[in-house]
Amino acid sequence: MLQEPIVNIIGKSSSQIRKEYISSDVIKNLVERNVGGKCKTCEIKRLCGGCRAAAEGISRKYLAEDPTCWMGKNNK
Ligand code: SF4
Numbered sequence: 001m002l003q004e005p006i007v008n009i010i011g012k013s014s015s016q017i018r019k020e021y022i023s024s025d026v027i028k029n030l031v032e033r034n035v036g037g038k039c040k041t042c043e044i045k046r047l048c049g050g051c052r053a054a055a056e057g058i059s060r061k062y063l064a065e066d067p068t069c070w071m072g073k074n075n076k
Contacts, residue, residue, distance in 0.1 A: 001053035004062050029063055037065025 006027060007020045021027060028034075030052065039050040050066025058067045 002056060002062060004056070026062075035063050035065065036061070038069065039065045042071075 004026045006024045007017055009017050012020070030049070033039075033045050033049050035045060035050060035052075035055075039045055039048075039055075042048070042050075048070075051068055052062045052066075054068045055064040055066050056062040058064070
C-alpha cells in the first residue's frame with residue numbers, strides 16, 4: 001500500500017537495483033525509524049515503528065504517526 005517510489009528497476013541489473021535500494025532515502029528513513037508524531041517518541045518504536053502505509057493513507061506523509069496505533073489512546 002505504500003506509494004513511495006524507491007527504485008526504478010527497468011533496465012537495471014540486480015546489483016544496481018540492490019545498490020539503489022540500500023541508498024534510498026525512503027529505505028533509510030524506514031530502517032532508522034525517522035517517524036513523526038507520537039511514533040517519534042514512542043518507547044517501542046524500534047520494535048513497532050507503526051504502519052507507514054496507514055500514515056501515508058491518512059496524512060499523505062509516510063513518516064507521520066500511525067493513526068491506527070494498536071496501543072490506542074493510552075500510548076502518549
Ligand atoms: S504505532 Fe503506536 S506503538 Fe507503534 S511506534 Fe507508533 S506510537 Fe508506538
